[in-house]
Amino acid sequence: MAKQAPKTSIRKVLVSAVMLVTALCLSLSISISTYLDVKEQKQLIINKLDMIAEIIAFNAQITLIFEDRKTEEKRLKSFNKVELVKNIHIYDIDDVTNKPVFFTSYNASKTPPVPLKVNSVTELKVPKITADYIELIKPVVYEGKIEGYVYIRGGLERLNKYINTKIIVDIMLTAFVLVLVLLVARGIQKRIATPIEALSLLLQDVSKNHNYNARAERSNIEEINILATNLNLMLARTQNQLERHKADKQEIKQLNQSLEEKVNQRTIALREANQELLNTLERMHQYQNQIVENEKMASLGQMVAGVAHEVNTPIGLGVTGSTLLRDKLSDIKTAFEQKSLTSKQLERFIGDGIENLDLIYRNLNRAADLISSFKRVAVSQDLELSSDVNITNLLTNIITAMKADITVKQPEIDIQCADGLTISSKAGPLQQVFEQLISNSLLHAFKGIENNSIDINISRSNNQLSILYTDNGCGVPTSIRKRIFDPFVTTKRGEGGSGLGMHLVYNLVTQALNGNIALDEDYDNGTRFIISLPLVEIG
Numbered sequence: 001m002a003k004q005a006p007k008t009s010i011r012k013v014l015v016s017a018v019m020l021v022t023a024l025c026l027s028l029s030i031s032i033s034t035y036l037d038v039k040e041q042k043q044l045i046i047n048k049l050d051m052i053a054e055i056i057a058f059n060a061q062i063t064l065i066f067e068d069r070k071t072e073e074k075r076l077k078s079f080n081k082v083e084l085v086k087n088i089h090i091y092d093i094d095d096v097t098n099k100p101v102f103f104t105s106y107n108a109s110k111t112p113p114v115p116l117k118v119n120s121v122t123e124l125k126v127p128k129i130t131a132d133y134i135e136l137i138k139p140v141v142y143e144g145k146i147e148g149y150v151y152i153r154g155g156l157e158r159l160n161k162y163i164n165t166k167i168i169v170d171i172m173l174t175a176f177v178l179v180l181v182l183l184v185a186r187g188i189q190k191r192i193a194t195p196i197e198a199l200s201l202l203l204q205d206v207s208k209n210h211n212y213n214a215r216a217e218r219s220n221i222e223e224i225n226i227l228a229t230n231l232n233l234m235l236a237r238t239q240n241q242l243e244r245h246k247a248d249k250q251e252i253k254q255l256n257q258s259l260e261e262k263v264n265q266r267t268i269a270l271r272e273a274n275q276e277l278l279n280t281l282e283r284m285h286q287y288q289n290q291i292v293e294n295e296k297m298a299s300l301g302q303m304v305a306g307v308a309h310e311v312n313t314p315i316g317l318g319v320t321g322s323t324l325l326r327d328k329l330s331d332i333k334t335a336f337e338q339k340s341l342t343s344k345q346l347e348r349f350i351g352d353g354i355e356n357l358d359l360i361y362r363n364l365n366r367a368a369d370l371i372s373s374f375k376r377v378a379v380s381q382d383l384e385l386s387s388d389v390n391i392t393n394l395l396t397n398i399i400t401a402m403k404a405d406i407t408v409k410q411p412e413i414d415i416q417c418a419d420g421l422t423i424s425s426k427a428g429p430l431q432q433v434f435e436q437l438i439s440n441s442l443l444h445a446f447k448g449i450e451n452n453s454i455d456i457n458i459s460r461s462n463n464q465l466s467i468l469y470t471d472n473g474c475g476v477p478t479s480i481r482k483r484i485f486d487p488f489v490t491t492k493r494g495e496g497g498s499g500l501g502m503h504l505v506y507n508l509v510t511q512a513l514n515g516n517i518a519l520d521e522d523y524d525n526g527t528r529f530i531i532s533l534p535l536v537e538i539g
Contacts, residue, residue, distance in 0.1 A: 076106035314363030445473020
C-alpha cells in the first residue's frame with residue numbers, strides 16, 4: 001500500500017518558508033561579508049608588514065655596508081611598540097660565497113625566535129600566510145646592488161580576535177532578525193489562514209447539513225475574495241438545480257402515467273407483428289419444401305435454407321428490440337417507484353424506445369422484401385440434360401432479348417469467341433449466367449451512358465471452357481469483394497438490388513454447370529469475372 005504524504009497546514013508552510021528563506025539569505029550575506037572583510041584585513045596586514053619591511057630595508061643599507069650590528073639592533077628594538085611585528089631577521093651577503101648569512105635579529109616580547117630563513121629567500125618574496133602568522137622577505141638594495149635581505153614575521157592574533165568578535169555579532173544579529181521575521185510571518189499567516197479556515201468550515205457545513213443557503217463572507221485578501229465569490233456562485237447554482245430537479249420529478253411523475261400505457265400498447269402491437277412474421281416464416285419453410293420436391297427447382301431449394309437464415313436475422317433483431325424495449329420500460333418503472341427517475345433518464349428512454357420501434361419495423365419490412373425477392377429467384381436447370389450449344393448464337397440471342405435494358409446505358413459489347421464454337425452443356429443455366437452478369441453491369445457498374453463497354457472473351461482449351469467477363473464500370477467496392485457471391489450482398493439496397501443475383505450466378509456455375517467462378521480482385525479498371533467450365537467432347 002502506498003504511503004500517504006505527511007499532512008501540513010498553510011500556517012506551518014508559510015512560517016517555515018519565510019524563516020528558511022530569511023535564514024538562507026542572512027547566512028549567505030554574512031558569510032560573503034565576513035569572507036570579504038577578513039580578506040581585506042589580511043591584505044591590510046600584508047601591506048603594513050610590507051611597508052615596515054621596506055623601512056627596515058632602507059635603514060639597513062648603511063649598517064650592512066659598514067657591518068654596524070649594534071646600531072641595527074638598537075634600531076630594531078624600536079619595533080617593540082608595534083604589536084603586529086613578532087620576529088625580524090636581517091641577512092648580509094657573504095663576499096666569498098655570495099649567499100645570505102645571518103646579520104642580526106629581533107624577537108618581540110614573549111615570542112620565541114624562529115629558525116633562519118636563508119634558504120627560503122626566493123619563496124618568501126611572496127607573502128606566506130599561515131593560521132597565526134604572515135611571513136615575507138624584502139631585499140636590501142643599495143645603488144642597484146643587493147646588500148642583504150630583511151625577513152619579517154607578523155602575528156594574526158588581533159585578526160583572529162576580530163573574526164571571533166564579528167562572528168558573535170553576526171550570530172546575535174541573525175537571531176534578532178529571525179525572531180523579528182518570525183513575528184511578522186505569524187502575523188501574515190494569521191491574516192491569510194483565518195479566511196481560508198472560515199471557507200473550510202463553510203464547506204464542511206454544506207457537506208454535512210446540505211445547507212446550500214449558506215454564503216461565504218468577504219475578506220481583505222483579493223484572491224480569497226475571488227474564491228469566496230466563485231464558491232457562492234456554485235452554491236447558488238446548486239440550490240437552483242435542486243429546485244429545478246424537484247419540479248422535474250413532479251413532471252416526470254405525470255409523464256410516467258401516460259408513458260407506461262403507450263409502451264404497453266406498442267408492446268402488444270409488436271408481439272402481434274412478431275407472431276405474424278413467424279407465421280410468414282413457417283409458410284416460407286413450407287414453400288421451400290415444395291420447391292425441393294420439384295426436380296426442376298432443386299438448385300433453388302438449396303438457396304431457401306440461406307434465405308430462411310437471412311430472414312431469421314431481421315426477425316431476431318425485431319425480437320431483440322422488443323425485449324430490450326421491455327427491459328428499458330422495467331428500468332423506468334423501477335426508477336419511478338424508487339423516486340430516482342430523472343428527466344434525462346426519461347428523455348433517453350423515449351429516444352431509445354423510438355429507435356427500438358424503428359429498428360423493429362425496419363427489420364420487419366426487410367424480411368418482407370427478402371421473401372418477395374426470394375419468390376422471384378428460381379434455379380430450374382439442375383436436371384436439364386446437356387445439349388450442343390453454339391456459344392456465338394447463344395450470346396447473340398441473349399443480347400437481342402435484353403436489347404431494351406441494354407439501350408438504357410448503351411454499353412459497347414465486344415464478344416471474342418471462335419466462330420462455330422459449339423460445346424456440350426446445359427443451355428438454360430449458361431444463358432442465365434450471361435444474362436445475370438450483363439444485368440449486374442447495367443445496374444451496378446455504369447453510372448452514365450457514355451464510354452460504357454462490356455468485353456466477353458471465350459476460349460476453349462482441351463476439356464475446359466474459359467470465360468473472361470469484363471466491364472469498365474465503377475468496380476466492386478473493396479468492402480464486399482470477399483462476399484460478392486454471398487446471398488443478399490448488394491450496393492443497391494433499396495434501389496432495385498436484392499443481393500441474390502451473384503449468388504444465383506455462383507450456384508448456377510458451381511452446381512448446375514459444375515464449374516468455378518471468381519472475382520479478379522487485382523483488376524482496377526472495372527469488374528472482371530473469371531469462369532471455368534468442364535466440357536464433354538462432342539463425338
